[in-house]
Amino acid sequence: xxxxxxxxxxxxxxxxxxxxxxxxxxxxxxxxxxxxxxxxxxxxxxxxxxxxxxxxxxxxxxxxxxxxxxxxxxxxxxxxxxxxxxxxxxxxxxxxxxxxxxxxxxxxxxxxxxxxxxxxxxxxxxxxxxxxxxxxxxxxxxxxxxxxxxxxxxxxxxxxxxxxxxxxxxxxx
Amino acid sequence: xxxxxxxxxxxxxxxxxxxxxxxxxxxxxxxxxxxxxxxxxxxxxxxxxxxxxxxxxxxxxxxxxxxxxxxxxxxxxxxxxxxxxxxxxxxxxxxxxxxxxxxx
Numbered sequence: 168x169x170x171x172x173x174x175x176x177x178x179x180x181x182x183x184x185x186x187x188x189x190x191x192x193x194x195x196x197x198x199x200x201x202x203x204x205x206x207x208x209x210x211x212x213x214x215x216x217x218x219x220x221x222x223x224x225x226x227x228x229x230x231x232x233x234x235x236x237x238x239x240x241x242x243x244x245x246x247x248x249x250x251x252x253x254x255x256x257x258x259x260x261x262x263x264x265x266x267x268x269x270x271x272x273x274x275x276x277x278x279x280x281x282x283x284x285x286x287x288x289x290x291x292x293x294x295x296x297x298x299x300x301x302x303x304x305x306x307x308x309x310x311x312x313x314x315x316x317x318x319x320x321x322x323x324x325x326x327x328x329x330x331x332x333x334x335x336x337x338x339x340x
Numbered sequence: 341x342x343x344x345x346x347x348x349x350x351x352x353x354x355x356x357x358x359x360x361x362x363x364x365x366x367x368x369x370x371x372x373x374x375x376x377x378x379x380x381x382x383x384x385x386x387x388x389x390x391x392x393x394x395x396x397x398x399x400x401x402x403x404x405x406x407x408x409x410x411x412x413x414x415x416x417x418x419x420x421x422x423x424x425x426x427x428x429x430x431x432x433x434x435x436x437x438x439x440x441x442x443x444x
Binding site: 172173175176180186187190191193199203210216221224225232237240241243245247248257258260266267273278287288289301305309312316319323327328330331333 | 359365374385395400408410412424428434
């Protein structure tokens, strides 16, 4: 049994390293299509971390919604806008150095805070959260944000269609 | 218990967040900025799950808020990419420094 736990531990650390490497690929690669593929890989790695944290339902949601829907949408947008022949276009603006310096300071401060803070750790239970408990909480305690989310989804759907459709208001009322 | 301390997960998600912000600051392509924003929201989700696993008295709370964040990320991606398409149709570019219509 300890062998299995050690394997899970190293698996999660390996998933973390993989996600960070692919995230660096997302922000540094030149070809935007490769960036989208790296994003898909990073999101799948995140789903693996969710599995390690015993959030099975969320791992499924992550793969379905992010990798299935969002990455597909991004790839569609890249195909519709980018001419992939023009790969030599510079992809970054000239503010890389200030961004790196500022973010290094930000990371240093927050990492020091994270290490110093005494987190109120609880003896978390081994049992994973079942889908039924999530559903009951979603329909019970959190029913108001759930309804708000549904309204936001409808608004975003209609808004995306209205924004992206061809504008032919000149003729045919 | 999983043998990973909470601190390691928090530092991992901090690094992911910083990488996402770097991309959002540095990219010229609007689609690249949107992809970086997805990374940032992903880092926030990992934090929510880790906190609900390690410190919360009711462990399903973090997962529910992570589901809400995923829904918001999907809507932001849909609306943002629709705006990018409309912009491309009008201006024939997706680079942020070439969209200077309001710049004086």
